[in-house]
Structure formats: structure tokens, C-alpha cells
Amino acid sequence: MRTVLNVLNFVLGGFVTTLSWLLATLVSIIFIFTMPLTRSCWEITRLSLVPYGNEAVHVDELNPQGKSVLMNTGGTLLNIFWLVFFGWWLCVMHILTGIAQCVTLIGIPVGIANFKIAAIALWPVGRRVVSVETARAARTANAQRRFQ
Template structure:
């Protein structure tokens, strides 16, 4: 069931979300200081490609909080807004509600990605 959900997910906008994470990662990797942030973007693009069967757990500390504040100002709002709008669009129909919930999960992760750990359930 996870495979089928992830396959339909890619068609319903998951690929667009992953491309957003990749673009943010590439832009962050332009500078030497931004490389750790860019690598985090590439890691989190994996949940944008196959979110079913994965859970996000917060394990952040002080450094993660600082990076999340910088991230929120520079890149987080754009990615979160795009994912939130896609989630609202998909929740219009009953069939799209599970996919919309995954977009909301990714929108939350888009706001505060540092200190977040992705686990398989």
C-alpha cells in the first residue's frame, strides 16, 4: 500500500515538492557557508518523493534552533507556502485528503527542517 501511495503521490505533486527542495539545496550550496544547509535540503527531498510510511521526529537542540531561524527567513516560508497550498488543493476531494495530509507534514518540515529526523514506520 505504501508503494502505491508513493507512486500516486509523485504524480499528484510530490515531484514538484522534491524539485523545490533540490532548487533550495542548490542555491544554498553556492556558498561555502551554506553547504550544510544545502545537504539538509537534499536529504529532506527524499521525504518529498515518498512520504508514505515515514514519520518526522523532532530531535533539535540550540544549533538546530538557530539554523531554523535563519532557514525560516531565507527559504522556509516559500517552501512551506507551496506545500501548504498544494495540501489545501488536494484536500478539496475525499480521495485527495491522504495526499493533502502528507503535504501538510512536509509544509511543517519546510518551516523547521533542522533537528528533524525522518524514521520509517
């Protein structure tokens, strides 16, 4: 089922959003001061291409022992920079694509996936794209760690 939905996403406009993320990735590679954004751009490019079966998870959920105040502060500053220069137009693109996909009955699940990615587009630094199973296992392990 994931494969069918991923193909449907690609056909109904996912290729446009993926190309936009790829463009943002290439721009972040070109300018030296945006190099820290490149990994986040690439991660969300993959999510935009194949949204079903994958999920964007914050690195603190994947590795709670590796939390660092300095890294979180740097990530926040990069996210603010990202929002001003790239995030807003990628978010708008995902919202418009999602609305266009929701016009048809068959496109509603794909449109909902684009709305989820639109929220991630505003604040992507510090997110990693992992399988749904890995994300679920990380959340379960974190919940068990908190309540023991």
C-alpha cells in the same frame, strides 16, 4: 498500500514540491554559509518524494545520549536563518499543493501528508528521515528510558 500512495503523491503534485526541495538543496550547496542546511534539505527532499513509510524525527529522539546544548543552539540559529530565506516559501508551496490535492476525494490522504511536511518545512534543521518503524522504536525506547 504505501507504494500506491507514494505514486499518487508524485502524480498529484509531489514532483513539484520535491523539485522545490531539490532546488533549495542545490542552493544550500552553492553558498558556503548555508552548507550546514544541506543535509536537512536533502532529508526533507526524500520525505517530499516518498512521504508514506517515512517520518521526519528529531535527532535528539534518535540519539538522546548525544544531546548537546551547543548543537541545539546552532540548530536553532540555522532554523531561524532557514525560516527567513527558504522555509516560508516551501511551507506555502506544500500548503497550496495540499489544498489542491484535497479538492479531490482520492487526493485527501496525500494532501494531509503535504500539510505535515509544510510544518517540517518551517523548522527542518536537526531532523532525519527514517522509516516509520524506526521512528516508533526510537519513541518507545525513549519513553521506556524516561519512565524507568
